[in-house]
Amino acid sequence: MIGIIILTHGSLGVELLKTAEMIIGKQDKVDILSVQSGSSLSELATRLDSLKEKYQNDGLLILTDMFGGSPSNIAMAYLDDKNVEVVTGVNLPMIIKAFSIRKDVASPQELAKFASNTAKDSIIIAGELLKK
Amino acid sequence: MSIGKIIFRVDDRLIHGQVIEGWVKYLKLKDLVLLNDRIAGDPLQKMIYSSIVPPECTLNILNKSNFTADFLYKLTNKTMILVESVKDLYELKNILTADYYINVGCVASREHKIEITDTVFLDLNEIKMLSELRELYDIHIKKLPWETEVEIKNFLYLLEENG
Numbered sequence: 001m002i003g004i005i006i007l008t009h010g011s012l013g014v015e016l017l018k019t020a021e022m023i024i025g026k027q028d029k030v031d032i033l034s035v036q037s038g039s040s041l042s043e044l045a046t047r048l049d050s051l052k053e054k055y056q057n058d059g060l061l062i063l064t065d066m067f068g069g070s071p072s073n074i075a076m077a078y079l080d081d082k083n084v085e086v087v088t089g090v091n092l093p094m095i096i097k098a099f100s101i102r103k104d105v106a107s108p109q110e111l112a113k114f115a116s117n118t119a120k121d122s123i124i125i126a127g128e129l130l131k132k
Numbered sequence: 133m134s135i136g137k138i139i140f141r142v143d144d145r146l147i148h149g150q151v152i153e154g155w156v157k158y159l160k161l162k163d164l165v166l167l168n169d170r171i172a173g174d175p176l177q178k179m180i181y182s183s184i185v186p187p188e189c190t191l192n193i194l195n196k197s198n199f200t201a202d203f204l205y206k207l208t209n210k211t212m213i214l215v216e217s218v219k220d221l222y223e224l225k226n227i228l229t230a231d232y233y234i235n236v237g238c239v240a241s242r243e244h245k246i247e248i249t250d251t252v253f254l255d256l257n258e259i260k261m262l263s264e265l266r267e268l269y270d271i272h273i274k275k276l277p278w279e280t281e282v283e284i285k286n287f288l289y290l291l292e293e294n295g
Contacts, residue, residue, distance in 0.1 A: 009149070037250045040240040041145060068184040070148040076180045 002102045002111055003029040003055035005048070006090060007075055008065040010034060013090075020095045027099050029058065035071045045074060052078060059083050059108040061098060061115070063090040085112040093122035135159060135277075137233040138204070139212040142221050144240050146171070146214050147181050147191075151237075154276040155212055156189060162210040166193045167220065196220065201227050218258040221265070228269060236262070236273045246294055249282050251275045256291060263287040 004027075006013035013032040021027060031051055033044060052060060060083060064072040067088040075086045085108035087094070097118035098111060105111045139161075143151065146166055155161060164185055171177045172195045185191040194203075196215075204227060207213075215221050218239060228234065238251045245253035252273055254262070262271055266287060273282040284290070 038238075038241045038247075038253060040242055066149060068147075068149060068152050070145045073145075073148060073180055073184065076183075077176060080176055 001029055002059040002061055002105065002108055004098055005031045005033060005051055005060065005062045007033045007062055007071045008090065009069060009071060010036065012065055016090065016092060016095055019092060020099065024096055024099060041070060041074060048074065048078065052084065061108045061111050062086045063094065064088045065090055083108065085109050087112045087115050089119060091119050091122065094119035135233050136209050137231060138207055138209055139233045139235055140221060141212055141214050141235040141237050142218055142239060143214055143237040144216050145238050146216060147184060150275050152184065152186060156186060158277045160210065161189060161212050162208060163190045165211060165213040166191065167196050167199050167213060167215050169195050196223065218254065218261050222261040225265060230269055234269055234271050236271060237275045246290060248273060256294060259287050259290050
């Protein structure tokens with residue numbers, strides 16, 4: 001099963017995982033990494049290196065909060081490995097989808113596609129929906 | 133707010149949210165320059181940083197040794213030059229003049245660092261280097277352009293207190 005790392009600023013990742021688990025239950029093969037204000041990024045890269053080793057045989061999807069932010073920049077440095085994919089702009093529907101289908105997909109790239117499409121489709125202006 | 137000067141910024145995260153969402157958008161910056169040998173020598177890192185710069189902005193990534201006063205003359209006052217550390221800024225001291233705006237934005241916390249702000253932690257050596265630069269130039273310590281900068285009236289006091 002493909003491993004998932006949620007890598008965000010502050011405690012966003014922790015809370016997203018807690019909330020997703022409220023909805024779909026406890027998850028395996030998931031790690032949370034966080035970039036705090038004033039924290040050193042080199043320590044974080046060391047932890048990412050060891051997690052990448054851990055998921056070497058399963059494939060790894062890294063979900064980050066914002067393209068252009070430092071969590072995303074760090075994650076993108078692992079894209080030279082074909083067994084790693086990164087999706088930015090993580091939200092709750094994305095995480096739930098990724099957890100739900102990761103047993104059934106063959107590669108992190110395929111999982112990334114599903115996660116990204118689900119996240120985009122989940123953003124709805126509710127008032128416009130009701131006017132239809 | 134319009135600083136109207138070339139900005140030198142110390143930021144160990146180089147280009148990230150604060151730079152793009154804060155400085156670039158607020159000051160309508162047009163050019164970013166990364167002075168970093170590690171990034172300049174790594175094609176993947178160059179690609180990452182090139183991909184995150186907004187389309188209205190150019191990006192130059194240079195080895196520190198390729199950055200000269202001649203290069204500076206070509207830049208507009210809508211430019212931010214990013215270095216990774218206080219040491220890298222200090223190495224530019226022969227190029228710096230009062231015509232530039234010097235900003236210290238992010239220097240991560242490590243052992244033996246003194247907390248200056250929530251994003252700036254300095255060790256004694258960095259304080260010494262900044263003290264020397266401050267004799268000649270204003271040093272603005274803040275992570276975002278609209279914040280009030282941190283006033284350190286006397287860096288040497290920090291040295292005495294912690295030395």
